[in-house]
Amino acid sequence: MKDFKYELIHKDAKSEARLGKLNVFGKIVETPVFMPVGTQATVKFLSPEEIKAIGSSIILSNTYHLWLRPGEKVVKAAGGLHKFMNYDGPILTDSGGFQVFSLADARKIKEEGVTFKSHLDGSTLFLSPEKSIEIQMDLHSDIAMSFDECIPFPSSYEYTKRSTERTLRWAKRGKDVHTLDDQALFGIVQGGAYRDLREWCAKELAEMDFDGYSIGGTSVGEDKATMYTMIEDAIRYLPKDKPRYLMGVGAVNDLLNGIERGVDMFDCVLPTRIARHGTLMTSQGRLNIKKNIYATDFTPVDPECDCECCKNYTKAYINHLFRAKEGLGMRLMSIHNLRFLIKIMEGARKAIKEDRFLEYKEEILKKFPFDERGF
């Protein structure tokens, strides 16, 4: 019997927003939750201690990248991913399915699996649904993902249908080889932007009885309205007693719109990536710390923020760190952006509890002067 359980604490009265508690083999994750991404067994620039300090309760890592380097056997020999990276909180691993999408130039998809060209040395590699699960079992993450194909937008109905059918077969194949009792396995809803395919895929997956369900194939070029519809179409037939995870989404408006539609988990590279590139999400809107005007601005990044960066350092100092290419700048910015999103999630959970999620969403969207991109 797996000790993995989603408990619905409270559903918002006026929306599909859900306050929940995810028991990940004894480690509790309150949902809705935002998960920082640590692709290569590290949330870039942050130590596990810092990740926890910002209020993060679960992080992501990646099958494809760890398979290539250092190799899943090395991680296994280390005693698993948690020991390897010295992080004892819950870890979710993506299956490598996204790399089918992002490394599209260097791959070939067949029924059996996907032939990749390594982005490291160009060597030819083969990843199948079984192999992906085997690697994830060696990594020993808490939550594994089914191996899927993340298709681009737009894609033809024909292709989307064929790909989604294959993704379902892959989900089944992966599930059949998954044997760990202390690792959950999620299925991933694809179906592109076609309602019937999304709904059908969700129903099929629900029937296979996964520990949780991901919504994949969003934020790949479609507009916001389409994306929100895709989420609704995926969630409609997903079981209410299992967690729903919207993959790769992290803009503020997307998080709120996802929660409103019943999403429990999110992950995104956005906050950490744009932080490294000099962009901050703040209560004053988007801010590029590299700009000249901040060179002599001795105020905090975000006066309303309680993170290590905002409590202790000034814009001028971080501007200097960026110009000097000092890593501390990227680290402080990453801490801030993650804390910013996590705080929004904390607020969302509180609002759901009080049956005022929609008001909260409006409040946030009105308060933060971001553009339609949501950051």
Added chain:
RNA sequence: GGAGAGGUAGCGAAGUGGCUAAACGCGGCUGACUGUAAAUCAGCUCCCUACGGGUUCGGCAGUUCGAAUCUGCCCCUCUCCA
């Protein structure tokens, strides 16, 4: 005082008669970034009333149809010798 080397856009540095408003790098400015090939990538960076015009390559004067590139003089810098 003598002998060499050299002065190119914010800096470094190519270029040595037309294809040069001048490579490239740095710096500077702007933009992008959503299950991370990303401390990355793209554009701009002499001036202007800008699909055109104006002034540039230490200074001045020449040679030439045409000069950053050739000649003369001058100014300045560096190295070596006295």
